[in-house]
Amino acid sequence: MHLIDIGANLTHDSFDHDRDAVLARARENGVVQMVIxxxxxxxSPLALKLARQHPGELFATAGxxxxxxxxxxxxxxxxxxxxxAHSEVVAVGECGLDYFRDFSPRPAQRRAFELQLQIAVDTGKPLFLHQRDAHADFMAMMTNFDGRLRGPAVVHCFTGTREEMFxxxxxxxxxxxxxxxxxxxxxxxxxxxxxHIPANRLLIETDAPYLLPRTIKPAPSHRRNEPMFLAHIVEELARDRQEDVAETARTTTQNARTFFRLPTPR
Incomplete structure (x- = not known):
């Protein structure tokens, strides 16, 4: 399988001591490209720096x-x-709204989101979006930009309801x-x-080092997620979609290349 992890937080300090080994394990498990x-x-600058150290393999978002x-x-x-301005930065974000914890005041969240949506308008780049417990405001703000956004959008790390998904x-x-x-x-x-997700709208990610799949047995003692486990997520996803694993891998990889305009690896 050739897989693309569309969301890995590899600049996180938990990777500082073994980042090269993490990348090697990802390659061994079929992950051919990643978006940091x-x-x-x-x-965001660290994500770009990491992408520039691994041209053609790693790319970055900025937000x-x-x-x-x-x-x-x-x-x-x-x-x-x-x-x-750098070609290695392939999407705007992670940006959006999060009313679950309100770590930033909601007016500040909306202002930051609006300014980043304007960057997407100006650059034509895809949007890498976050939404939690803020669906109505999130949809209203996105609607305000109808007809102005030229790139596609992904709601990353989807955890929401049926109504939100549709x-x-x-x-x-x-x-x-x-x-x-x-x-x-x-x-x-x-x-x-x-x-119910159409095949041409499906993307996969680990969100490492967060969200270690609980179905991995035995679980690593450090409880850190990493891109090598994307293969496990694809297997679980294929089973739930009643698809062959190779088909799910092939579809999500092609979708990621289309969405982020990624080159095919040598």
Whole structure:
């Protein structure tokens, strides 16, 4: 299988001591390309730096997660725009709204999201989106940009309801599935929902180091997720969609190349 992890937080400090080994294990398990998530003013430049160290294999997003929305100043906006001048940065985000924890005030979240949507308008790049417990405001803000966004959008790490999923699909957005699918406590509803995602709108990701699939046995003692486990997620996803694993892998890989405009590896 050739797999593409569309969302891995490889700039996280838990990878500082063995990042090269993590990449090697990913390759051994079929992950041929990865998109490194830039989710803050600090980590977006690091994602670009990592992508530039591995041309053709690693790519980056640049954005500010709603948890960090208070850092989205005019200077931060200028920094994000500078990052998006680089071809290795293939999507705007991670950006969106998160009312689950409200780590940043909601007005600050909405302002940061709007400014990043404008970057997507100006660059024509795809959107790497986050939404949790903020669906109505999220949809309203996206609707305000109807007709202006030129690139596709993916709702990354989808964990929501049937109604939310079909709202996204009705807009022709992509759905990113993670190891949340493998969590019998919180993700059981996804087992049924993933059957209804059209094949050409399905993407896969680990969101490493978060969301280690709970169906991996034995679980690693450190409990850290990493891209090598994308193969496990694909197997679980294929079973739930009643597809051959090779078909799910092939489809999601092609979708990722189309969405992010990635080259085919040598």
């Amino acid at each position: 998530t830039g989710a803050s003013r600090e980590h 500010v997660h709603p948890h960090h929305a208070t850092e989205y100043t005019s200077e931060c906006d200028a920094e994000m725009r500078q990052l998006h 709202d996204y699909l009705d807009r022709d957005w992509y759905i990113g599935i993670t190891g949340w699918l493998c969590d019998e406590r919180r993700g059981q509803h996804l087992r049924e929902l993933v059957r």
